[in-house]
Amino acid sequence: MQMFSLEALRTSRMARRNLFYGVLFASPWLLGIILFTAYPLVASLYYSFTEYTVVNPVKKFVGLSNYTNLILKDDVFHRSLYNSVYFALFSIPLGIIVGVGLAMMLNMKIKGQPVYRTIYFLPVLIPDVAMAILWIWVFNAQFGIVNTLLWQLFGINGPGWLASPVWSKPTVILMSLWTVGQGVVIYLAALQDVPRSLYDAAEVDGANALQKTRHVTLPMITPVIFFNLIMGMIGSLQYFTIAHVITGGDGRPGQSLFFYAMYLYRNAFAFFKMGMASAQAWILFAVVLIATMLVFRTSARWVYYGGEEAR
Amino acid sequence: MEKRTLNRRDFLRLTAAAATGAVMAACAPAAPEVVEKVVVQTVEVEKIVEKEVKPAGALKIAFWTPASQQDIWGEKMWLMTDKFNQAHEGELYVDYVYTPTTAGTQMVEKLLTNIAAGSPPDAAYFDRFIVPSWAGEGSLTDITELANQAGVKEDDYFPFAWAEATWKGRLYCLPFDTDDRAIYYNKDHLEEAGFDSDEKSFPTSIEEFDAMAEKLTIKEGPRFKRMGFIPWSGQGWIFSYGWTWDGKFYNPDTLEVTFNDPKIVAACEWMVSYADKYGMENVESFAQAFGGEAQQPMDAGLLSIEYNGDWMIAHHKRYKPDLNYGVVPMPWPEGGRAATWAGGWSWVIPKGAPNMEAGWEFISFMGSPEEVHWYCVETSHIPTQTAYAADPVYTEDPHHKVFMDLLPIANCRPPLPVGNLLWNDQVEARDLMIHGQKTPKEALDDVTEAGNEAMKKYL
Numbered sequence: 001m002q003m004f005s006l007e008a009l010r011t012s013r014m015a016r017r018n019l020f021y022g023v024l025f026a027s028p029w030l031l032g033i034i035l036f037t038a039y040p041l042v043a044s045l046y047y048s049f050t051e052y053t054v055v056n057p058v059k060k061f062v063g064l065s066n067y068t069n070l071i072l073k074d075d076v077f078h079r080s081l082y083n084s085v086y087f088a089l090f091s092i093p094l095g096i097i098v099g100v101g102l103a104m105m106l107n108m109k110i111k112g113q114p115v116y117r118t119i120y121f122l123p124v125l126i127p128d129v130a131m132a133i134l135w136i137w138v139f140n141a142q143f144g145i146v147n148t149l150l151w152q153l154f155g156i157n158g159p160g161w162l163a164s165p166v167w168s169k170p171t172v173i174l175m176s177l178w179t180v181g182q183g184v185v186i187y188l189a190a191l192q193d194v195p196r197s198l199y200d201a202a203e204v205d206g207a208n209a210l211q212k213t214r215h216v217t218l219p220m221i222t223p224v225i226f227f228n229l230i231m232g233m234i235g236s237l238q239y240f241t242i243a244h245v246i247t248g249g250d251g252r253p254g255q256s257l258f259f260y261a262m263y264l265y266r267n268a269f270a271f272f273k274m275g276m277a278s279a280q281a282w283i284l285f286a287v288v289l290i291a292t293m294l295v296f297r298t299s300a301r302w303v304y305y306g307g308e309e310a311r
Numbered sequence: 312m313e314k315r316t317l318n319r320r321d322f323l324r325l326t327a328a329a330a331t332g333a334v335m336a337a338c339a340p341a342a343p344e345v346v347e348k349v350v351v352q353t354v355e356v357e358k359i360v361e362k363e364v365k366p367a368g369a370l371k372i373a374f375w376t377p378a379s380q381q382d383i384w385g386e387k388m389w390l391m392t393d394k395f396n397q398a399h400e401g402e403l404y405v406d407y408v409y410t411p412t413t414a415g416t417q418m419v420e421k422l423l424t425n426i427a428a429g430s431p432p433d434a435a436y437f438d439r440f441i442v443p444s445w446a447g448e449g450s451l452t453d454i455t456e457l458a459n460q461a462g463v464k465e466d467d468y469f470p471f472a473w474a475e476a477t478w479k480g481r482l483y484c485l486p487f488d489t490d491d492r493a494i495y496y497n498k499d500h501l502e503e504a505g506f507d508s509d510e511k512s513f514p515t516s517i518e519e520f521d522a523m524a525e526k527l528t529i530k531e532g533p534r535f536k537r538m539g540f541i542p543w544s545g546q547g548w549i550f551s552y553g554w555t556w557d558g559k560f561y562n563p564d565t566l567e568v569t570f571n572d573p574k575i576v577a578a579c580e581w582m583v584s585y586a587d588k589y590g591m592e593n594v595e596s597f598a599q600a601f602g603g604e605a606q607q608p609m610d611a612g613l614l615s616i617e618y619n620g621d622w623m624i625a626h627h628k629r630y631k632p633d634l635n636y637g638v639v640p641m642p643w644p645e646g647g648r649a650a651t652w653a654g655g656w657s658w659v660i661p662k663g664a665p666n667m668e669a670g671w672e673f674i675s676f677m678g679s680p681e682e683v684h685w686y687c688v689e690t691s692h693i694p695t696q697t698a699y700a701a702d703p704v705y706t707e708d709p710h711h712k713v714f715m716d717l718l719p720i721a722n723c724r725p726p727l728p729v730g731n732l733l734w735n736d737q738v739e740a741r742d743l744m745i746h747g748q749k750t751p752k753e754a755l756d757d758v759t760e761a762g763n764e765a766m767k768k769y770l
Contacts, residue, residue, distance in 0.1 A: 055448045056448060143600060255743065269423075
């Protein structure tokens with residue numbers, strides 16, 4: 001089959017025909033990505049420099065004022081960013097630690113291993129909204145199962161959980177640990193890939209289980225941890241659905257559950273400040289981009305890709 | 312003999328054909344029963360009618376309301392809608408759709424998004440005080456001409472109701488009902504605690520009131536079993552106490568927003584004192600047991616005193632008819648006064664509604680004095696039409712008489728184009744104050760600043 005090349009395009013009719021058919025077959029996808037991804041992206045960048053209510057089709061150009069108002073003057077913006085960063089900062093490491101720990105336990109050859117693996121994965125399948133409503137009742141300070149058990153079994157007067165501005169974020173982070181099964185499945189796959197020979201060599205050197213974990217297992221699965229770290233960062237900075245359902249949209253109590261994406265949503269669809277919401281979206285993009293680049297930059301130091309020559 | 316196996320090419324062809332057939336079958340629209348041509352004003356509209364949903368040949372009027380049929384107000388509204396449907400059987404059919412309000416605001420984000428997208432319903436139930444805000448944004452249809460033709464007059468209504476219904480001299484909604492607020496208290500709880508439960512003996516000073524609330528509070532170890540009073544439950548908004556402390560929320564001459572009036576700050580400091588005295592964490596945990604309907608705190612015996620609206624009379628009648636309660640105006644501090652504020656809802660036709668005339672037909676029925684009167688009696692609200700509000704049925708119930716007596720001095724929320732913004736901000740401010748994240752002065756200063764900033768473009 002003739003390979004496509006730029007020179008060939010100029011000279012060969014067949015190459016040009018190949019190009020034409022290639023583009024034709026890719027056109028549905030191209031059309032979709034232009035209409036539904038590229039255009040909204042560019043439009044939102046444009047809107048972020050305007051004041052636009054959508055109800056009123058006029059887009060009043062205001063330059064960078066949306067950005068400066070948000071970053072310098074809007075303390076709700078700061079609080080929502082703090083909430084999202086707090087959530088990301090705690091839920092990702094916890095998720096990784098619990099995920100890797102669970103994966104290592106689920107990797108042991110015991111009876112019923114597939115059953116246990118399934119059980120730990122099941123919560124991932126539950127829709128976010130149903131899960132939020134379930135957790136509202138589990139963590140209800142008066143009637144919920146958690147406080148009832150704490151009182152009856154340990155005599156502890158449980159905190160307000162989702163009703164307390166201090167406890168609400170930790171509660172939400174705990175809730176996010178319930179769906180750690182998604183990461184566990186990926187870690188399990190990585191654990192299978194660790195060469196048996198390395199463990200044998202370590203045993204010969206007299207390593208115990210903890211040392212084997214620290215010096216063989218963990219370094220070999222760092223690529224997967226790296227992947228989950230990046231994905232977790234991108235996802236948790238955009239955390240929205242569950243908090244929105246629990247608080248009805250306003251992040252109560254005391255805006256402690258008012259995450260960045262919730263503020264964006266409220267600006268866009270409740271207050272019709274579409275320009276400001278678009279600016280918020282692009283600020284979030286910048287934040288996630290910088291965070292991801294930082295993690296990539298430091299990754300060479302701790303991520304080990306087997307198959308590369310040691311540097 | 313050659314084996315007739317399916318080679319790959321044929322298999323692929325067969326699969327493609329089957330898949331295409333399935334997709335086409337799924338995408339085919341439901342067979343249209345009747346195609347109806349309706350002339351609405353100067354716009355010709357073609358409607359395809361779904362037979363199982365409504366009578367064939369009838370024009371469907373989409374009606375969105377935040378009143379769920381599970382609640383008393385939604386149930387009564389639905390009965391009124393049904394009455395309209397029966398009266399117009401064969402020609403018009405109103406499709407009642409429940410759309411909840413966004414938390415912390417009084418507006419329906421689904422409705423406003425649809426108006427912005429150009430596909431709104433034909434009629435909607437809209438909180439009246441936010442009409443100026445949304446009319447100013449161009450979200451509502453100007454119904455001045457339609458109202459004039461139907462004989463709707465400004466003089467028929469309470470002045471505050473008409474003021475909220477208009478924007479720059481044009482009418483944007485049909486006022487529906489109004490209401491006001493006062494203190495409900497559980498007479499049995501008062502008697503248990505050794506107080507005289509008669510309305511005339513109820514304290515009128517805020518200091519005595521606070522002491523009474525404290526005596527009514529029962530704790531079991533560190534937990535609350537019952538609370539005397541929680542300022543931020545029911546209708547305990549910043550507006551409620553601001554007016555009781557005789558504060559002014561805006562200057563009607565200069566249209567300046569003055570939420571940080573020292574008297575309003577004092578009122579909020581009183582409200583926050585309850586959070587400090589009882590421990591916000593414990594109160595919040597306790598309040599998580601509150602719910603709606605039969606779990607309403609007074610009905611569930613969890614709260615002895617609550618600041619709430621007159622519609623709770625109908626609520627208590629339905630969910631706890633044996634509740635022995637009294638109604639009195641909110642006690643006030645020195646320099647304050649017996650105050651209340653009136654709200655209420657209205658009927659609007661969203662901008663860009665496909666069937667404007669049919670929508671008007673519906674809302675003029677729902678907003679007609681007789682229907683309003685029926686609704687208000689059933690749900691213990693008050694009509695906005697003064698002639699009907701004077702009907703003795705509203706003072707028959709001794710509890711409701713208290714509300715009717717307060718109505719002449721009732722305040723109403725600033726009818727400014729930033730009215731909706733101010734409401735949302737004061738909800739947020741109250742939340743931040745009681746959780747100690749901002750002092751009352753700081754929070755109110757912020758609301759004032761934001762309000763005046765937003766007002767600039769209207770002045």
